[in-house]
Amino acid sequence: MHVPDGFLSLPASLATGVVAAAGVGLALRGARRELDERTSPLAGLVAAFVFAAQMLNFPVAAGTSGHLLGGALAAVLVGPWTATLCLTVVLAVQALLFADGGVTALGTNIVLMGLVGVWVGWGAFVAVRRVLPQRPASAAPAASVGGLLSVPAAAAVFALLFGVAGTVPVPLDVVVGAMVGVHVLIGLGEAVITGLVVSAVVAVRPDLVYGARPLLQRPAVPSERVPA
Amino acid sequence: MERLVRRLPAQVKVAALVGFALAVVAVPRDALALHAGHAVLLAAVVLAARVPGRALARGLTVEVPFVAFALFLPFVATGPRVEVLGVSLAQAGLAGAASLLVKATLGMLAAVTLASVTRPAELLDGLRRLRIPAQLVEIGAFMLRYVEVVGDEWRRMGVARAARGFVAASPAAWPALSRSVGALFLRAYERGERVHLARLARGYAGPTGAGGVPATAAQWCAGAALPAAAALVSATGLLGGWGA
Numbered sequence: 001m002h003v004p005d006g007f008l009s010l011p012a013s014l015a016t017g018v019v020a021a022a023g024v025g026l027a028l029r030g031a032r033r034e035l036d037e038r039t040s041p042l043a044g045l046v047a048a049f050v051f052a053a054q055m056l057n058f059p060v061a062a063g064t065s066g067h068l069l070g071g072a073l074a075a076v077l078v079g080p081w082t083a084t085l086c087l088t089v090v091l092a093v094q095a096l097l098f099a100d101g102g103v104t105a106l107g108t109n110i111v112l113m114g115l116v117g118v119w120v121g122w123g124a125f126v127a128v129r130r131v132l133p134q135r136p137a138s139a140a141p142a143a144s145v146g147g148l149l150s151v152p153a154a155a156a157v158f159a160l161l162f163g164v165a166g167t168v169p170v171p172l173d174v175v176v177g178a179m180v181g182v183h184v185l186i187g188l189g190e191a192v193i194t195g196l197v198v199s200a201v202v203a204v205r206p207d208l209v210y211g212a213r214p215l216l217q218r219p220a221v222p223s224e225r226v227p228a
Numbered sequence: 229m230e231r232l233v234r235r236l237p238a239q240v241k242v243a244a245l246v247g248f249a250l251a252v253v254a255v256p257r258d259a260l261a262l263h264a265g266h267a268v269l270l271a272a273v274v275l276a277a278r279v280p281g282r283a284l285a286r287g288l289t290v291e292v293p294f295v296a297f298a299l300f301l302p303f304v305a306t307g308p309r310v311e312v313l314g315v316s317l318a319q320a321g322l323a324g325a326a327s328l329l330v331k332a333t334l335g336m337l338a339a340v341t342l343a344s345v346t347r348p349a350e351l352l353d354g355l356r357r358l359r360i361p362a363q364l365v366e367i368g369a370f371m372l373r374y375v376e377v378v379g380d381e382w383r384r385m386g387v388a389r390a391a392r393g394f395v396a397a398s399p400a401a402w403p404a405l406s407r408s409v410g411a412l413f414l415r416a417y418e419r420g421e422r423v424h425l426a427r428l429a430r431g432y433a434g435p436t437g438a439g440g441v442p443a444t445a446a447q448w449c450a451g452a453a454l455p456a457a458a459a460l461v462s463a464t465g466l467l468g469g470w471g472a
Contacts, residue, residue, distance in 0.1 A: 004294055006331025010254045028363055040363060041427065044370020045420030048378040049413050051371065056382065058405060059396050068409075077413060089368045096242065096351060099287040099339035102332065104249045167257050168324030169306045178300070192399075193406055200410030208417055 002094060002101025003108050003158065010104075012165030017107025023115045024088050030081030034210065039082070046078050047086040051093070058193060066189050071113055071154070072121025072146035073194045076139065076211040077201065080122040087114035108161065112154045121150035125211055136202050139212035144195030148187045155183035232450065233277040234345045237443040238354025240451035245342045247455025249335045251462050257320075257327035265461035266334055273454055274337070279344045287340040294332060298325040348372045353440025370423070378416050385411065 008016070035042050050070045058066055074083035091109045094100040101109045125146035132138035159179040163172035198209065206212050248270070255262050274284070305321030312322075346354070352372070355365050385408045394404060443451075 002290075004328075004332035005249050005335030006253050006328050007294070010250065013253060024364070025361075028361055040366040041370050041423040042417065042420035043367045045374055045378070045416045045423070046413075047367055047371040048375040049416040051375055052378045052382055052412065053409055055379075056405070056409065057396075058402055059398055078417075085364065085367060089364060089371055093368060093371065095339065096245075097343045097348060098290070099336045099343060100290045102249060102253075102335040103246050103339060104253045104335065166324075167327060168301050169320050170301065170304055171306060174304045178304075192402060193409070196403055196406030197409045197413070200407040201413055204410070205414060208414065 002091065003105040003112070005102030005104045007102075007105065007166065008108055008161060009165050009167055012161060013104045013108060015165075016111045016161070020088075020107040020110035020115070023084065024110065027081045027084035027088070031079070031085050034079035034082050042078070043082050043085050043089075046074065046082065047089045050074055050086050051090050054090070058189065060189070066186065068193055069113065069117060069151060069154075069186075069190060071117030072125065072143060072150040072190070073197055075118045075122040076125055076143040076146060076194070076198055077209055079210040080118050082210075083118045083122070084114045087118060108158075112158055116157050117150045117154045120153040121146035122211075124149045129211065129215070134215055135217075136206040136209075136212045136215045137199070138215060139202050139206075139209055140195045140199035143198040143211065144191045147194030148191035151187035151190045152180045152183040155179040233273065236447055236451055237357070237441055238346050238350040239357040239440075240354075240443045240447050241342055241346055242351070242354050242358060244451040244454050245338055247452070248338050248458045251455055251458035252331050252334045252338075254459075255327075255331075255462050255465070257324050259465055260323070260326055260330060262461055262465040263330045263334060265465070266458050269454060269457050269461070270334060270338055270341070274341055277341060277345045279341050283340050283344050284337060287336050288333070290336065295329065298328045301325045301328075350440065357440060357442065370420075374416075374419065374423075377419070378412065381415055382408070382412055 031039055031043065053068050053070050053073070056067060058068070060066055071083065071087060074086055077083075078086070088110050091101060091113060092106060095103050095106050095109070123146075125142045128142035128145045129138060132142060156176055156179065159176040160172070162168075163170055163175050198211075202209050202212050206216060248266075252263065252266050301324055302317040302321035305318035305324060307318055307320040309316045309318050310322070311317075352365055352369050355368070356362065389404065389408065394401070396405060
């Protein structure tokens with residue numbers, strides 16, 4: 001699912017690289033608020049989790065299967081800044097050690113999955129969370145909507161980039177329509193799985209779900225952590 | 229030759245990969261022939277470094293979803309059209325699809341080459357020396373160190389599910405699989421907390437400087453050979469009006 005080398009023109013690849021670098025720079029500051037000094041080990045383990053989760057197959061039908069993209073899920077579980085960092089690291093490792101996604105397209109992939117996927121998912125989650133009853137169980141349906149929108153949003157941005165700065169002249173409406181159409185279906189799967197995973201975590205440790213913390217009446221587990 | 233390539237510091241190899249990929253991507257879509265030169269250069273490095281054929285073949289399977297996207301282009305691209313077997317296809321779309329696939333394949337093979345001559349720990353040192361923010365590299369280090377552990381946990385959960393007679397064959401299996409993914413997250417997160425506490429207990433006081441070794445001028449020159457030659461191929465072809 002990662003954009004390889006050569007899909008966008010050289011200037012466009014460099015431009016998305018600059019946008020990605022700026023976004024990651026902001027995320028490095030923001031993540032400190034979400035995870036304090038535990039950032040590196042926790043974000044590293046969450047990145048390992050995202051990496052593993054992207055390789056798990058969910059059977060669809062007739063032997064076909066899909067997998068999670070995980071942007072919205074990571075945003076709800078650990079907060080959007082940390083999620084951006086985790087997705088960035090996962091994408092960089094995939095490009096450099098697994099040849100998945102081109103190195104010149106790394107900026108594009110970070111923009112699509114680490115920025116658009118995470119922040120559209122998070123934005124939709126926050127919007128839905130606001131209108132649902134204020135209890136931890138509401139996090140699951142809200143995360144589901146986040147997953148549903150994050151996938152076609154990333155696909156739409158890719159199609160727009162390709163239409164504007166791709167290497168082939170294409171009618172914008174056709175490509176955007178086709179990409180969004182296909183990815184709405186993928187987004188439905190993402191929505192179901194994201195919601196189910198969040199509901200499973202909320203049932204056990206609601207205090208660990210970043211997006212569910214405002215929904216807790218009081219801290220479910222009193223903080224035992226002594227400042228180091 | 230093999231030792232020379234493998235012994236180059238990782239920062240040189242990463243820079244060489246990025247430079248080569250940029251040179252490949254810079255070629256316009258109608259100058260497909262130029263990529264033959266890139267392919268020869270890359271093949272020389274692949275042979276010199278003795279990259280296993282299995283790794284190259286496995287890399288090709290990663291591309292499959294984007295092959296579908298490329299095949300869709302000749303049908304929708306604008307501009308003059310040609311008849312192929314009675315189907316009207318856009319010339320720009322055909323040239324574009326071919327160009328995309330060749331560039332993507334060259335980039336992928338170059339990345340496989342880097343991965344097969346660089347150990348993950350060396351790669352992390354190389355990234356630190358390329359001034360990638362320390363925190364980002366540290367997250368990558370923790371990820372690479374624990375990705376096997378997290379993967380093993382997932383396999384153990386799969387064994388446990390199978391032992392209880394669970395078969396994943398349709399979306400009906402999603403709730404059970406999703407609960408396992410939730411459990412996997414909890415285990416990964418809690419392990420992250422334990423790792424942090426263990427690190428503090430050992431007297432951790434902030435990230436350390438870059439490890440690895442600095443590259444010598446000679447090593448930078450050796451590493452620059454591939455991207456420089458690739459850029460030369462792109463530039464001579466373009467200046468000669470080959471693809472204009």
